[in-house]
Structure formats: C-alpha cells, structure tokens
Amino acid sequence: MASRDIVHYDTPLSKAFRWFSAVFIGFYLIWTLLPIFVMFVSSFKDLLEAFKIPAVGDWMGAAVFFDFSPTLTHYENLFRNLNFTSYIVNSLVAAGGSALISVVLGSMCAYSLSRIEFRGKSDLFFWIISTRMAPVVAVMVPLYAIFRSLDLVGTLPGLILAYTTFNLPFAIWILKGFFDNVPYAIEEAQMVDGATRSQAFMSILPLVAPGIGAFLVLCILFAWNDFLFAAIIGSGGAKTLPVATRELVQPQNIQWGSIMAAGVVTTLPMMLLGLVIRRYLVTGLTMGAVKE
C-alpha cells in the first residue's frame, strides 16, 4: 500500500533516491537520538568526566566521551538528598489529577455537545478550543491573581486546576470527535428498553473507553511536561519535576550530572507512556485534525 511498493522497477533515479533516503534517515536517527543519548550517558558521569572534551578537529578523540567510570551518584543525589521522590509524586498527582478531571468533565461536556444542537454551539465550541490555544504567558498574570485570592498558589489542587485550563478544552475537543462516531441509535435502543438517560450514556462509555484512556495519558503528558504553570503557580508547595530540574541550574552551581539525571527521570516515564499510546499520538498532538 505504500507508494514505493508499486514502483517495482528500479530506475537509476529511484535507486539513487533510495540510497539517499537511507543515508538521510540514518543521519536523522543519529541526530534525533544523540542529545537523548548524551543526556543519558552524562547522567552517569561525574563532573570532571563530563567536562572532558577533545581538541577541535580531533575526531578520534571523541572516544573520550565513553571514557568514564559509571557512577550512580547523581541519581542517589536526586533521590536521597534532593527529595525527587516527592517531586515525582507531585508531578504524578498534579498531572494525573488534572487529566482525570479533564477527562471526566470533558467527556460529559463532549457527549452533550455531540448530541444536541443549540444556537451558538459553534461559537461555544470555538471558545472552548481557543482557551487551549491562548499563549500561557498571556493568561498567567490574571490567573495567578485569581489563584492567589483563592489560596491555591503553591498547592497541588491549584496546580491541578491550572493544568485543567489547557487539558479540559483539549479533552472536550478530542472526545467530542469520539462521541460523534457513536451512533445515537444505540442509546435510543437502550432507552426503548427502559434505560434512563444516564444509563444510556453509561452504556456507550465502554465503546469510547480505549480512546478516552489514551487521551487521559496524553493529558498527563502535557501536564507533566509543563514548566511555566508549575514554576509560577505550583512552586513552593507543589514543585514538579521540570521545575526541580530547572532549579538545579542556579543554587548549586551548574550541577550538570544531576541535571542530566533529573532529565532522565523526567523524560523516561513519558517516553514509555508515549510508546503505549503511540497510535493516538498524532491525533492528540494535532488536536484531532489528523488521524493515523
């Protein structure tokens, strides 16, 4: 089904193209993974080893990159001394909480939007999605002031609510697409059989459950990776991993080893989650515009 399959005869041009693509893909693969690899390896180097670098143009010297004795100090440092365990918990609670709220409220809203018509519905829908598009920096000041007056700053509930500002519209937008694909006839049939409205709603949930699950994960990913909200609304009592990682830059000189280790700790779970929901990723990242 791929375009190349039908070109079963090779022209010199297509051959060249194939060679070139292979080389290009190879380079691109290295380019994509190298920073992650460097981060990973550097997290096991002590400071002086991480600073070893060959002379300019000394290509063979690049081997010094691997010349180190692996150490777990930085990880120990993060967990034993810097309290990263509690930052992980904060990240999990904040990201998970907001994802959960967003998906629960979002599916209720999306379901309704999918089932009824009313005047101004498209405007409402546009407003919902535009809140998701708004630049974070732009809304931060008023949001902070509001959270501040509700005593939510520096608390996990505050952070959960902050993340909901971008996760909820996202969930509504995406989930509506899911419900649109479930025919109303199913609920109708249920209600004819004597089910209440709510029972009818519940009965179709299993049909969209896998999708909802995937988008729950995606919401977690967005919230987990957030920095600005976490730094300004969460910091203090609800410090998350990205903020804690960033903080390693300043007060402790530049603790590169620990920063890299913290980077690994922050990134790895999301990479794994990313693999799990790979199928939904494109849909999610394009706000449902493109499906794989």
Added chain:
Amino acid sequence: MTDTALPYDRAGGRSESLFRVRQILDSVESRPAASGVTEPIKLNPKPSRAYFYWLMAPAIILLACISLYPFFWMIYMSLHDVELGSAVWNNFENFTKLATDTRYLNGWMLLFQYSAMCLLLQIGIGVFLAVALNGSRYEKFLVTAFLMPMMMAPIVAGLVWYFLYNGTFGWYHWLFQSLGILGAKSILASPTTAMYGIVIVDVWQWTPLITLITLAGLKRVPQDQLEANMVDGASPLRNFFSVTLPNLYPVLLIAVMLRFMDNFRFIDSILVLTGGGPGNATKILPVYLFEVSFKFFKLGRGAAIALTLLVVTIILGMILVKVFDRQNRGKA
C-alpha cells in the same frame, strides 16, 4: 483511532479508515453521512435537552472561571495603569505606546522570523523524511525512535541543548567547531547565530510531528491514481508533485498552524537557552511579554501585549478551524 477502538466507526473505504480528518464545526449538514454509520444521528427530542445542559454545565462553568474570567480581567488591566489594588484608566496608553515600542515590534518580527525558519526546516525535513520512510520495512521502529524528542519536557530539552552548546565543554560546540561551521564563539554567544541555536532545538523536537502527520497523509494519497499515472509513464518525481503533494497540503497547513501557535505558547526552552539575548536577538514576542509582566511588573502593558498576541492567535485558530471544516466538507 482504529476499528478496534471504535467498533461502530467503520469509516468508508480503505484509505479513509487509515486517515480521516474529523469533522470540526458540528452542524447537521456537514456531518459525514458517508462515515458508514448505520443511521444518522438524530437531534434529541426536547424533553431530554435539560439533561445535556446539566451534563455540560460543570465543564463550561469551570472553563469560564479559569479562562473567561481571567480574560476579562486581562482586558481590564490592559486599559489601566495597574498597581494591583489600584488601577488608573489611562486612555488606551498601554496600546498606543506599543506602536513606538521597538522591543515590541522587534518581538513580532523575531517571532515571525523564528516561526518561519522553524517551519520551513521542519516541513522540508519532515516531509522528506516521511516520503523516505513511507512503506519502509523499519517504518514502525524508526517512527517510534523519532517520537522520543517530543516526549521530552521543553525545559529539559532546553537544558540538554544548553549543555551541548556550551562553549567550554559542549559536545555540539565541539562538533560545530570541528566541522568548521563555527569559530571559537559558541552558537548562543552571538546575535547572528543565537537565533539558529534556538531554531535547531525546535526543529529537533518537533520535526517528527511533521513527519508523523505527513506519513498519515501519505496513506491517504489515492494509490490508483498514482498507479494510473505510472502506467502513463509519469516519473515518480512528477507523481510526487502532481498527486502526492497536493493531497498533503491540507494536513501540512494544519501542521503549520499548530506549530505556529505552539511557538506562541511555549517559550520554556528559549528562556533557558538565551533568555531573549544576546542583544535581544532572540527576544521573540512571548519572551518579551514574559519580561514585561514578570520582570518589569508592568501588568497593564503586559496585558495589552498579551491581548494583541491573543488576537493573532484567535485569528490563526479561526483559519485553522476553517481548514478543518473544509477538509470535512471535501470528504463528505
């Protein structure tokens, strides 16, 4: 979304089941009757409408509180000289002053410059990569590998690249120097190259998204037409430009808009890498806005800048939704 996920979603033909652009603005006319659904969705009878409104209410109310309320507050602030607690009406001065604020105007220019550079590179590389990957034996594996940067928190990406760029111990700096691309000055140490520095990071992180989108789009290119052209003796290259690419335009347009809006939204990595410097060379508008609001504490001016940024975002958003919409109609 796949058939297993949604048993009731048996969408049309082979290509559609692999790729569908979802209906965005919901109206009865544009609802894709062709989506294979057994029965078109009926509007509800009146009596149960209240139920739906109740169901909708919590989300809408919550959203209103956390987005609408701050929005009006922002408008209010933008019209006043804000001292939080005291706000003095200042005759649109926050806005009129923007017209002569060189850093503001510069910020717009840099934002567009930055976005244009990022997008050109991302589309160029991303599309080529997708075409090269499409149908490859290793497609699944490679795509998975390419996904990885997108999973990384932008702030972490910024820190890692800051480490790589460092003029004293950065490996990429060594690489650039060894390749003769850069002199002793590291990439972030000169206003002429710092912009490339931040563009590279964005390209690294988000090109895979373009590749993924394009890959999805490629599956949707009508194969029969390609084959027919082939038989007529069209070269693969010509086929690409006359059939494949036009089919990709809509998805690419969507990708462009999304990336463009993300450049408005996320400045995490720029804050770490350059903070807008050196010499304001990377002070794209959102970074300047961050400065005005959080460093200078000019909340009124910040709100005015934010509003102009928001207006442009909303215009982009409207175009985006239109594009989604046209996609749907075209398909229906």
Added chain:
Amino acid sequence: MFYTPKDAVFSRVSRRKFLEMGGAAASALGVGSLTLGLGSTITRSRVQAQSSDEAKWKQYAGSKLVFMSENTPPSFAIRDNIKSFYDLTGIDVTILTDDLPVVQQKVGIDLRGGKADYVLNYVQDKPIGAPFGDFYADMTPLFGDNTLPQDPDGYGDDAWFENFLSACGRFYKEGKIVALPYDCAVACTFYRQDLFEANSKDFEAEYGYRLEFTPETTWKNVTDMAAFFKKAKEAGKDVPYGYAQHHGNFAWTTQLDIQRMLFANGRWMDWDIDDVYGSQTPGKTNWGDAQSIEIMQRFKDLADVSHPDNLANGTLELNTVYQSGNIAMQVQYHEFAASIEDETKSRAAGGKTAYAVCPKGEPSWIKNGGQAVNGCNCGIGGIGINGNASEDMKRAAYIFAIWSVSRDNQFNVLKGLGGTPTRKSVLAMPEVQAAMNRPTTMPNALTFDAVYDKGIKNPNFVLGPKIPQANEYYSILAGEVQKCVSGEQSAEDTCKSLQTQLDELNNAG
C-alpha cells in the same frame, strides 16, 4: 544574591552532608506546605519590658511564618539551621526559595495586592527594593521596642559595612528602614598569579610594564592583558584567554559589569541622582554624553579581546570558565571565592588565584573631568517585612529577621556555606581575621580585604541607580550593550539609543 556557586558549600561541610541537610529541609518544606498550605499564623503570649530575654524570644512560640527568599547560600544555610531558631523562639519559619525573577513576581503580587502570604521577604536592593520599597514595613519603631528581643550589636549604620543599611533598607528617602542587610555580593578581581608570573617577561617586552595586578591597574591595562593573552593563545601558546565579561541571560549582571567601568572612569553615573537613596523621578539620563560613548567603545574593545563566549556566559557560567582554567582574570562577586578555592572542582585553586580590588579608571579615557577610581559595585540582599502583615505578625517576623542577620548566624553561614557577612563585627572576629590569609578554612575571607577594606569604601563604591524602573532599565541596557559588543551597533548609536529609551522609560523625554 546571584547564582550561588555550589562549590561554595564545601569548604567545611562535605557535599554529601550538605545535600542531605538541604534535602531534609526541602522535604520537610514540600510535605509541610502540601498539608498545611502556606499561611502564616500567630499565637502570642504577652511580655513586658521587664520580662526575661528568653520570654521575649519565646513570646510568639507556636506561630508560623513564611519567608520568601532567593536561592542563595544564606537561605540554604539558614534553612539548615532553622531548628536552632525554633528552639530559641518556638516560631516555625518556612523558607521558600526561588529564582530571583520568580521571587520578584510572587513578592510583587503579594505586596501590591495587599496580602501577606510571605511575611518575610528577601529584598534584593535594586531588583526588588527599588520597585517595591514602599510596600515594606518600617522597621525603625521595632528597633527600640523593649518588648522585643534586640541584637546586642544594634542596627545603626555603624553596625554594618558602609552604606549597606541604606542600600537595601532605605528607598528614596531617609527615615524609614525597610530591610536589614542579609547578604551581599561585591565585585572584586580574581586573577591567576601563576599565569601572570609565568608570562610577565613576554608581557613586559611587549607593553613595557610588568604583568601584575595592583590597585593602580587600570581598565586600559586590563585590556592590554586580555589582548596579550588572546594573542599568545591564538599563536598556539598554552595560555587561556585573559579576560571575560558578564553577559548571558541575566540582564542585571550585564549592567553591573559595564557600570564598574563607567564609574571607574570619572565616576560617571546613569542619572544625576542620589546614589544611596535613589530617586523615583530620575529625570534625563546621562547616556549619550561624550564620556558614555568613550567607555562604551572601550568596553567593546575589551570584549573583542576577551573570551569569545562572552555573550553566552552569565555570571555563573563565567565562573565556570574561570574554574576550568579558561581565563586568567575575571571581575567576579566575592561570594564565588569559595568555589574557586575548591581543589576538587577548580583548576584555579590552591593559591593560584589572587583577589584584588576592581580595576581603576584610565585618566586618558576621562572626558568629564571626574576622578579615576577603582569602580566597584554590588548587590545587597536585605531581609524585609511585608507591610501588609498584622502588627503581631510583623513583630514575630522581626524576631526572625534580627536573628538571621545576627553576628553569630552570619559567622555560621560564612563557615558552613561560604556566606558573605554584612556586619562589621563578623570581620572583627579573630577566626575570621585569621581566615583572611592562606591557608584558610573560609575561602571567601580571602577576598575581604579587597572588598570590605577597599572596594566598598569611598570613592570607589557605586550603589545605584535606585529607580522604580530598575528592572526594565537593566533589560534595556543589557540588550543595547550586547548589540554594541557584538558589533551590530556602534558605540555612539548604542548610547544614543539608550538615551532615547531610558528617557522614555522615566517619562523624561
């Protein structure tokens, strides 16, 4: 104040130990605020003037206070040491630390919004004090209050180093004092004696004078030295660059960097305002005059022969460059000495580095008829009390404030994490006196002569400009100076552009 060199920590306390302490404190903080929120609460038992000192310290036992501070060594040291404060007073103080911009923002909203979430604030003189000074509580009525514990050394101007109290405590007028000096970062020259000695002959052959750094060394000499090292390095000799500037992405340090050169040459200042108290209406700026253009050009010339990464290196990165042996000289804040003297992290340790006052002005560069001085500047962090807090809360906060700036506490910080004292009496302590010479257990003390005996003394010291728009001024200045240094804009255009923008900033156009 600025970024804290981590290595500063290790002079006495082992790294592991320190991190453990920090971690424990941080976890207590994280969990505490999660369950209890951030509010301050007050419980009080009445005391009289005749009550015992102990009763006075303990009168707010059971209260809770929140201190919002920058992530600097004293804050970490005090956080580690908070138990002794609790034992003394029964007051539970939560110390939150953040990056300066975040601190500014949170403190700003708190102060201006009429709230007192953070009863105690870190008042960095210009970035926080200058815009928000009016919102802090006046401490003067509390100084003489005999129902409160008081510091035996007192709080008069004499108790602190010259001008320190005014720098962080007085804004725009005399009378009200809003903060007590808590820590400071004063600029001084760090240079590699070993490299200077090794290259002295070559240098003398070329420039006709000895390669050495004295209080008479001028900015012109520094430029010569930087040029000399750069040339030698580029000729393949095994020497580092000679000099480097502070740019990077923290605008304030860029401003301080050029300010030293400007002030050294004819004591030039941005505005004709009181340097100690500052002004809310600074009027027209002096940028654009002949003197400023001259120095802008000289600053660029120096940049041209400095480390190529100038524009990417902030204060902290610059120190890393020096630590790694890649420059022979830097003008740096004295709190960084501890990180330089750490053998395990620094190639400039072990007596290779000497500390001296900042370079002097060059008479031939002075166009305004002013004096050539060893222009030196600083950031002085104070501890202040939120003006919105209730009377009792202010009193309780005051008890913490005077404890945190007491002689003994400052001495502990200096010993432990490499702090920077603000009280004269700390310097008078025999242990500190002894530590001012090698071998030392308190590396920061090696700089004390250059800093406290020379740098901050008249006529070398420039404190301002204290203006309400300080932060935007830093940003404008840094942007324009960097444009000039990178060669995008001539010195004259830069100064003229600064003149226009700064006058507009202060509505003085």
